[in-house]
Amino acid sequence: MIEPDKLFHLAKYINTIDPEYRILRVAILAAICVLISIGIFQWLHQPTLLGWAAFAALAFSQIDTLEIPRKRILYSGSITLIFTALAWIGIYLSSYPLWFLLTIPVVVFVCGYTIAFGNRYFNAGAWAAFLYVAFGSSLGNHFFAWHVALTFLGAGILCIITSLLFFPEKPIKRLNNSCIRILESCYLNAPHTEALLTLQNTLFQTYLNTHTDELTRTAYYQFHKGLHQVYLLQKQMQSIQAQAMQHICFEETKLATVPTHTQQLIRALINILQYKPAHFQETNIFVKQYREAIKVIQIQTCQQQNPDLSAILDYSDYLYHTIQLWDLLAFLASQAKIIRQKDSV
Amino acid sequence: MNFSIDRLYLHYTLRLSITCTLAVVIYQVFQLHNGYWAAFSILGCIFPTSGQSFRRIKQRIGGTFVGMILGILVAHVAGAHWLYLDILIPLIVFLTVYLKAFNYTFYALFNTIISVALVCLIVPGNWQIALTRMEMTLLGCLLALLATYWIFPNRTSDSLPKKMQQIRQMLKHYYYNMLEHPSNIHSRISLFESLEQAKLNLQEISHEHWWRNCNLASQDFQYKKLERIYHTLFLLELELPRKINHPELQGIAEELKFLLVKIGTLFDNNDHSISKNVAQQLQLLSAQLSSLRMTAAKDPSVPLATFQEHIQLTETLKQLSILSTLLVFVDA
Numbered sequence: 239m240i241e242p243d244k245l246f247h248l249a250k251y252i253n254t255i256d257p258e259y260r261i262l263r264v265a266i267l268a269a270i271c272v273l274i275s276i277g278i279f280q281w282l283h284q285p286t287l288l289g290w291a292a293f294a295a296l297a298f299s300q301i302d303t304l305e306i307p308r309k310r311i312l313y314s315g316s317i318t319l320i321f322t323a324l325a326w327i328g329i330y331l332s333s334y335p336l337w338f339l340l341t342i343p344v345v346v347f348v349c350g351y352t353i354a355f356g357n358r359y360f361n362a363g364a365w366a367a368f369l370y371v372a373f374g375s376s377l378g379n380h381f382f383a384w385h386v387a388l389t390f391l392g393a394g395i396l397c398i399i400t401s402l403l404f405f406p407e408k409p410i411k412r413l414n415n416s417c418i419r420i421l422e423s424c425y426l427n428a429p430h431t432e433a434l435l436t437l438q439n440t441l442f443q444t445y446l447n448t449h450t451d452e453l454t455r456t457a458y459y460q461f462h463k464g465l466h467q468v469y470l471l472q473k474q475m476q477s478i479q480a481q482a483m484q485h486i487c488f489e490e491t492k493l494a495t496v497p498t499h500t501q502q503l504i505r506a507l508i509n510i511l512q513y514k515p516a517h518f519q520e521t522n523i524f525v526k527q528y529r530e531a532i533k534v535i536q537i538q539t540c541q542q543q544n545p546d547l548s549a550i551l552d553y554s555d556y557l558y559h560t561i562q563l564w565d566l567l568a569f570l571a572s573q574a575k576i577i578r579q580k581d582s583v
Numbered sequence: 584m585n586f587s588i589d590r591l592y593l594h595y596t597l598r599l600s601i602t603c604t605l606a607v608v609i610y611q612v613f614q615l616h617n618g619y620w621a622a623f624s625i626l627g628c629i630f631p632t633s634g635q636s637f638r639r640i641k642q643r644i645g646g647t648f649v650g651m652i653l654g655i656l657v658a659h660v661a662g663a664h665w666l667y668l669d670i671l672i673p674l675i676v677f678l679t680v681y682l683k684a685f686n687y688t689f690y691a692l693f694n695t696i697i698s699v700a701l702v703c704l705i706v707p708g709n710w711q712i713a714l715t716r717m718e719m720t721l722l723g724c725l726l727a728l729l730a731t732y733w734i735f736p737n738r739t740s741d742s743l744p745k746k747m748q749q750i751r752q753m754l755k756h757y758y759y760n761m762l763e764h765p766s767n768i769h770s771r772i773s774l775f776e777s778l779e780q781a782k783l784n785l786q787e788i789s790h791e792h793w794w795r796n797c798n799l800a801s802q803d804f805q806y807k808k809l810e811r812i813y814h815t816l817f818l819l820e821l822e823l824p825r826k827i828n829h830p831e832l833q834g835i836a837e838e839l840k841f842l843l844v845k846i847g848t849l850f851d852n853n854d855h856s857i858s859k860n861v862a863q864q865l866q867l868l869s870a871q872l873s874s875l876r877m878t879a880a881k882d883p884s885v886p887l888a889t890f891q892e893h894i895q896l897t898e899t900l901k902q903l904s905i906l907s908t909l910l911v912f913v914d915a
Binding site: 255256261262264265266268269270272273276277280285286288289292293296299300335338339342343344346347350351354364367368371372374375436439443466467470471474536540545547550551554555558561562566 | 589592595596597599600601603604607608610611617618619622623626627631665669672673674676677678679680681683684685697701702704705775776779814817818820821876877880881890891893894895898
């Protein structure tokens with residue numbers, strides 16, 4: 239059952255589980271396909287086929303890969319043909335219970351084997367097993383078998399067309415958007431950055447090998463790694479800042495402007511990924527300014543009789559990590575430019 | 584894709600086939616109305632490992648029960664009006680698919696309502712079908728539970744310690760990889776996946792807890808340590824100095840090289856004397872560095888680059904000290 243804390247997570251569902259609204263799109267696709275299917279069969283006054291049509295639409299829309307059109311047509315087309323064949327065989331064998339029973343372990347074994355290698359939940363193999371069991375228990379003659387098989391064929395074609403028309407998929411755009419989403423999360427210091435990084439990893443596993451060349455793939459991987467490091471570094475800097483604030487006044491050392499500069503760099507990085515004109519600022523000037531500011535405080539401190547150097551040490555720690563973060567962002571900018579270049583070719 | 588049959592999946596597919604066939608035999612012999620729903624429950628609830636199966640069984644029963652109540656309500660209120668059903672069905676389908684990834688309970692719940700609504704389109708107002716759905720779900724879940732318990736059981740709690748050991752070895756490779764080829768990212772990707780898998784397995788173990796009293800707290804502790812080692816390595820990779828220019832710091836950098844090799848041996852060796860020795864050396868180097876850093880802090884003429892090298896080394900030593908402590912703790 240659902241625990242109360244999970245209800246809280248439900249509120250954050252979009253951010254952590256479905257930031258791309260992908261599940262939302264699949265759910266809309268399923269609803270549209272089911273509506274059209276049952277609508278058609280109601281109009282045709284075919285109540286016996288209506289349930290099968292809804293079932294077929296639900297199955298096809300859920301196994302849609304939301305890949306590029308060529309792959310989607312190939313995959314969904316093959317699945318449609320397999321399900322159509324299973325519908326005919328299952329219903330035909332339903333008149334011969336013993337034969338149907340004998341085929342069950344074989345079909346379930348094959349389907350179970352595909353489940354093990356595919357998506358863990360409700361992939362095509364699981365649906366095939368579900369449908370075959372349902373077909374075999376329907377008790378119909380071979381005319382009915384043809385009707386149901388054709389219903390499945392029709393529903394499959396309907397789902398492919400609806401899916402292609404309403405939900406065109408662009409893998410590279412998804413990869414870029416995922417990077418932008420994480421950068422925006424870093425920009426806002428949002429708490430769900432880690433969840434987004436995990437989702438990005440899954441996305442990369444799905445697309446990178448098939449949709450990118452060696453150079454772009456490496457750039458994406460480096461970008462992913464860099465984003466993870468930015469996240470960890472930002473977390474580390476928060477604690478360093480908290481510690482440093484015990485000794486130093488950030489306004490005095492001009493360090494208060496560091497987050498603003500960091501945000502500007504992140505924004506520039508986002509612009510590069512969005513193909514907008516972007517100028518990734520040189521950070522050396524700022525570093526020099528900060529260094530000069532600390533030098534003044536350093537000289538003042540050292541002139542004291544028993545100088546307390548903890549403020550200087552904390553300040554330099556913070557500055558060092560800032561430089562490290564900015565260098566990392568500069569590295570990400572170089573990777574983003576590779577991605578942008580290759581993508582525009 | 585590798586199509587060789589893993590023992591875990593072979594057991595799973597055999598368990599699934601046997602149980603599903605048994606369900607079909609039962610509904611054929613006893614002429615159970617909508618008996619295929621029992622087989623559906625089996626297909627939806629049997630998973631490669633028992634923890635996953637137990638969780639699914641609980642969620643399916645809970646979801647179907649609530650769905651049954653709501654389904655009866657839907658059958659009473661809208662069951663005789665096809666227009667209401669036409670509006671309701673796509674809406675429920677939307678909720679079924681959308682909330683599936685969040686929690687399977689919702690999937691079972693809304694699926695039950697869809698089944699009732701679809702039957703109502705053919706036989707208006709048929710609310711009894713909701714009860715049949717519940718009965719068949721209970722039958723299917725019972726068979727799934729027995730199968731999980733008796734037919735080639737695969738407990739995550741049995742395989743997790745071995746998996747943790749594998750992750751530790753991967754961490755070791757990652758560590759050496761980092762020292763030799765800092766730009767190699769592929770070892771990190773596979774390591775990340777293994778850690779995620781271990782996290783999932785831990786969640787599964789919590790569902791096996793009632794069946795086999797395993798030490799979940801200890802496994803969780805081990806996992807958290809491994810995760811921390813992973814994050815420490817990640818930060819270490821960022822800090823690790825490739826070249827030190829300042830002559831005063833070069834001695835420390837040289838000693839650090841030897842220390843890095845020694846820490847590498849801690850991944851395989853749980854010899855506490857080595858870790859003690861490493862800790863002492865780290866302390867010594869830190870003290871040395873700290874005094875050099877203090878001197879540098881007093882001197883405003885020290886260039887920024889040198890100051891950065893000081894901090895870089897300090898941070899590296901800090902991460903290494905965390906790493907060596909974690910490595911010993913994992914073994915303990």
